[in-house]
Amino acid sequence: MLFAASSSSSDDEEDSPEKGEEEEKRMHWEKKYQQQQRRRGFFFGTSSSPHHHHHSSSHIMRRAASVGDLLRKVDRNTAAIATAMSKKKKKKTTIITAESSTTTQNIAIAILSSLLFLSLLVNKQQNTHTKIREIDSKLHNTISALTTRAQWSEIEKKKDNNNNNNNNFRRRRRKRLEEADLLDEYGLPTFAAQCERGVKWPLISSSSSSSSEHLFTEESLCEAFLDELPKTLRVHAFPLNAKAQMKYNALRKLPTFNRGYDVEDYLVKWLSNGPFSKINHETLTAKTKIAYLVAVQPYLDRVSSFPFTNGRTSISSALKHAIQYAKKVNPSLWKQSKGRRVIVNAHDFGTELATGIFPDEDDKDDDDVYDDNNDKNYQSSSLINTTHFIVSNSECEVEEAPFDAKKDVAVVPSLSFFLPREAISRRLVDLSHFMRDEDEYVSFGLELPKYDADRHIRLMFRGTNRGPLREEVFQFLTKNGNPEDSIETTGVASPQEYMSLMEQSRYCLHVRGTRVMSPRLIELMLFGCVPVIVSDAYELPLAWFLDWSKFSIRVPESEYENIHSYIESANWRELHSNLGRVLSFFVYHKNSPIIGDAFYATSLALLKKIERQDADADAERNVVEQSDSY
DSSP: OOOOOOOOOOOOOSOOOOOOHHHHHHHHHHHHHHHHHHHHTOOOOOOOOHHHHTOOHHHHHHHHHTHHHHHHHHHHHHHHHHHHHHTTOHHHHHHHHHHHHHHHHHHHHHHHHHHHHHHHHHOTTTTOHHHHHHHHHHHHHHHHHHHHHHHHHHHHHHHHHHHHHHOHHHHHHHHHHHHTTSBOTTSOBOHHHHHHTTOOOOBOOTTTOSOOTTOOOHHHHHHIIIIIHHHHEEEEEEOOOHHHHHHHHHHTTSOOSOHHHHHHHHHHHHHHSSTTBGGGOOOOOTTOEEEEEEOOOHHHHHHTTTTTSOHHHHHHHHHHHHHHHHHHHOHHHHHHTTTOEEEEEOSTTGGGGGTTBOOOTTTOOGGGSBOTTOOOOGGGOHHHHHSEEEESOOBOSOSSSOOOTTTOEEOOOOOOSSHHHHHHHTTOSOOTTTOSSHHHHHHTTOOOOOOGGGOOEEEEEESOOOSHHHHHHHHHHHHTOOTTOEEEOSOOOOHHHHHHHHHHEEEEEEEOOSSSOOTHHHHHHHTTOEEEEEOSSBOOTTTTTBOGGGTSEEOOGGGGGGHHHHHHTSOHHHHHHHHHHHGGGGOOOSSSOOTTSHHHHHHHHHHHHHHHHHHHHHHHHHHHHHHHHO
């Protein structure tokens, strides 16, 4: 879900003296809506004065725009309290900071929910019953998502406090190991240490791949991450205009629930000014490959228009203006970037944002970059065809969001700095491929992992029933269920319940919903639950070098009635063991990316796409030259 409030209404009349038939209808529906809200428990008290209900949408927009400022004030107050308390007692500072952060989340929920409700009242189409029902649904879904996010934030803070208070010895030991580049901040082995110890990963082989383009051995993969990538890839981020920067800075302070959306901000940040940023590496060589990042953030652009306007329109409009600004600031560099431009869109729209945008500077003027009347399909968009997209919704064979595995990158769609550590502390990750013996577990401050003896649930799913495929799959599993399974589609599960279910399950379902991707896929993997993936035309993240058949089960959508037989014929222990080998590729790190993690894997994929593109261009050029010679 998206969590921000705004209104697109242009009604400037705050108080109207006319009380005709339309006014009576409006008051009738308004009163009825309030009664519904009270019954459902979602009513947020506002003034009973009719003048408050007649605020113009521009006034509400001013209030909505102030959310970021209010959150910044709360953050400053929180920091001031924490600083003052640190002078008295250090332990209390940690507790107050955690409580203040939770309070900030709760304040954000109240503010955003109230703004949504107020915006609903002043929408100029409020006398349309269908429109009210639509916005009413968005309101409830948004509040529910925000509440869930607050629950996760609260439990994460509590866990952090417990770790700080009870595990000082282990933290000191872990810190020494991190400094020795053996374990990362979660307790997962670092990539360099795995290379040194000769770890065997489940890599794609010639027998499991139709293409030999990215076939790695353990040695060549280590070389690619440790040597080739740091020396070769450089990223130049095109600047954004001041208005876009201010908008993004304000919207970043709003909470989100879907960790897949948080990935977008993380990737843009570290690509713009991280280990491969061009501004941090002025020296370039003949082997250097430069990627040119258009640093838009489609998720935040959609948030800015929610719930009253079309999010897709806002996304495309923001991209249009970013392109125009990049061409204006440095037209020669923009022209030079053709074919190496990069856009991150870790949202369920995939590449759909680029439909109808034509940034061909050779034959298009600035005003023609975006064709509002374009009725051509996605195949005619030069932006889609020539840009490398880093997306979560890597869905192939669909017109509205086409993913091209030859040039685009399927990103790891889950950003959590809590779940990886929690999975390690619960002894759910098999690290026997890295640890030499049981004594080494102890020296690392870790306990031996638990195995299938503690996993009494055979197949588990918690989520919604959205999408026709899910309806079919879960209807079948309900009628033909196994007593060891736990399948529910109510969408309701507390953080503790969700983590316990993943911990107790051997296999977990990942079924296509309205889109193919979900952070759930990565979260259940972290907890050692082998994913059963029912989703066709899905380019799985890191599938360009990892063999997913070695640590998951892929069930064709047409064969969902055979899910039970797929599970019965699988070797859970082997699949679970391989999960432990690959998890370090599927996590992001809070303070900064580390070699071999999800950010570095994404960057290496981008480098390989650019190298392939250059190779194809060279081959095409040679063909042309040979034909000319004849």
